[in-house]
Amino acid sequence: MDIDEPEIHENSDEDMAVGPSSNKKDDKEHNFWKNNSNEIKANPERFGIEESSMELLRVFYNRFFPYKTYCYWLNYNNIEMNKSFQNREFNFVKPGNEEVYIRYLSFDTIEEFKNEVLRVCPKKIDIGAVFTAKPKEKKSLKLSALKPVEKELVFDIDMDDYDEFRTCCSGATICEKCWQLIAVAIKILSAALREDFGFKHLLWVYSGRRGVHCWVCDERARKLNDDERKSIASYLGVIKGGAQQTKKVHLYKNSIHPSINRAHKIIEKYFEQVILEDQEVLKDKQEWTKVLDCIPDDNVRHRLNDNWSDNPSKHSIEKWDNLLEELNSSAKTTKNQKKADSLQICKIEIMLQYLYPRLDEAVSTKMNHLLKSPFCVHPITGRVCVPIILEECENFNPMTVPTISSLYNEINDYDRRNVKNDRERNLHDYEKTSLRPYIKYFEKFIQNVLKETLAKNRALNQTSMEF
Known part of the structure; x- marks a missing residue:
């Protein structure tokens, strides 16, 4: 601590x-x-x-x-x-x-x-x-x-903050699978610090148990006052809410910040392996309910839940494909543009919720x-x-x-x-x-x-x- x-x-x-x-x-x-x-x-x-x-x-x-x-x-x-x-x-x-x-x-x-x-x-x-x-x-x-x-x-960044969906380990334990959650967070945060703020000297250090620390050593970073530090932390803090809050990322289709787009591109490379394969977040109802709760449409949630309940042995990757198909189909058929936008952006919100850095x-x-x-x-x-x-x-x-x-x-x-x-x-x-x-x-x-x-x-x- x-x-x-x-x-x-x-x-x-x-x-x-x-x-x-x-x-x-x-x-x-x-x-x-x-x-x-x-x-x-x-x-x-x-x-x-x-x-x-x-x-x-x-x-x-x-x-x-x-x-x-x-x-x-x-x-x-x-x-x-x-x-x-x-x-x-x-x-x-x-x-x-x-x-x-x-x-x-x-x-x-x-x-x-x-x-x-x-x-x-x-x-x-x-x-x-x-x-x-x-x-x-x-x-x-x-x-x-x-x-x-x-x-x-x-x-x-502490592994405890990922416990709500970690399936390979929990608490103080850590393995090579859940380490990838930290690795992706390191890549995203490093890109933001370098490209958005121009910092060069980032020292990442393993905490010795289940987390990592980043020391930004540039002189400009060292001179920041508390208000400036708070502004940077707020800018990087995309995940909002604790374990009791089901939906932690809220985006708007026409105003997605370039840093979010960059983070999403990094996440796309790892989401299937880290989240769907290693953590199997759609393996059973207890886990897939957490994903479905992020979808802003009751009908879509119910159809997916019924589909997966009837076919529980489906692999998480196949279930994810079902989810993407439902989101795209519902976005095209609805006459409510605001609802269509929220369905189209939902995929990115879910991916960010699972792999964007969870900062203290x-x-x-x-x-x-x-x-x-x-x-x-x-x-x-x-x-x-x-x-x-x-x-x-x-x-x-x-x-x-x-x-x-x-x-x-x-x-x-x-x-x-x-x-x-x-x-x-x-x-x-x-x-x-x-x-x-x-x-x-x-x-x-x-x-x-x-x-x-x-x-x-x-x-x-x-x-x-x-x-």
């Missing part, structure tokens, strides 16, 4: 506890500044990593975590550490069965960050905003002195929202939160992602097999394991971001020299 600015209530001079939501923003800010501690104690909840696994986590942080590249990323500079890193808020979840968050951490150097990670051995690391001052100095600052000024534009908009709208860091370890599964290569997202298999135990075994096996060669080649530890391609991709991504930053700085320097 990612953390949006916790609701803080006064407990003592030594800690702050996450509690029920408050409508009094002033009270929350008062408690924020009054408390001397940066520890927030959440409601007790078992947190997955057993004591026996903590040693493996220490090995991971000591031998595998890509500290230098990671800090260069958040610094957006690989020459000297600046405010982009030094004023960045980090949140650590302390070891133990209780969820205790250490908030408002910040670091001046890579070494300081590394030493604190090794000292605390956090079960989870969250990344927050860049502030006007160092978050670790908040106790000595006035209220107005610590304000968020920038952060990557982030998006969160709250994650994207606030600059100071904390989000799980890349390359931390999921506390339940032990899987590393690795980057996903956009062009290969549909081939990504969450079940084969490195875990802290598999990395430990891999490096031991490698060292046993390559005692002499390893000393000569002087490989980094991660290069001996299945973590290698993920870190290499991360390094390449950061190099591209830094290259653009360097080019911009050179251009600015050249301009200033001309004056």
Whole structure:
């Protein structure tokens, strides 16, 4: 679970506890500044990593975590550490069965960050905003002195939001079939961010269990204020309504936005395999009723339901063909143009409802929202939160992602097999394991971001020299 600015209530001079939501923003800010501690104690909840696994986590942080590249990323500079890193808020979840968050951490150097990670051995690391001052100095600052000024534009897609029609898995489980729901969402959202907003640097990261996060790292994205972030999230939020709302997409034939047409073209490539074959959403009455509820004509719904009830063994693809035939036929025969338009557009609405990205908009709208860091370890599964290569997202298999135990075994096996060669080649530890391609991709991504930053700085320097 990612953390949006916790609701803080006064407990003592030594800690702050996450509690029920408050409508009094002033009270929350008062408690924020009054408390001397940066520890927030959440409601007790078992947190997955057993004591026996903590040693493996220490090995991971000591031998595998890509500290230098990671800090260069958040610094957006690989020459000297600046405010982009030094004023960045980090949140650590302390070891133990209780969820205790250490908030408002910040670091001046890579070494300081590394030493604190090794000292605390956090079960989870969250990344927050860049502030006007160092978050670790908040106790000595006035209220107005610590304000968020920038952060990557982030998006969160969680498999839970697809549970209303997932048939292969449910809840926390995930497989290669339902992963394709996420893969299609990645393709659609990436296309929108690049083509509609002009963003280039999209870092997709597996959450370690059943979801993905997107970090938009362009400078223009990092500078967006909350209202601008909200506007972008609203623009991308096509799916409206929770599990209880049957029809979640509403379009108008003569005013379909180009971004919707683009998304529909992407969905058309995958709908048959992912929705009709893998998820079999028309297999039985319980499932096909959800589809029929999206059709704005009682007669069409009844005819299809009767047809499929009489022939329940029909494959989902054949039933989908029946649906398309009924929609087209009814649209042609009706004398009501508005009804004809709604029937013609219904096919696209259904396809979008099943395969358009289901975003947690709250994650994207606030600059100071904390989000799980890349390359931390999921506390339940032990899987590393690795980057996903956009062009290969549909081939990504969450079940084969490195875990802290598999990395430990891999490096031991490698060292046993390559005692002499390893000393000569002087490989980094991660290069001996299945973590290698993920870190290499991360390094390449950061190099591209830094290259653009360097080019911009050179251009600015050249301009200033001309004056």
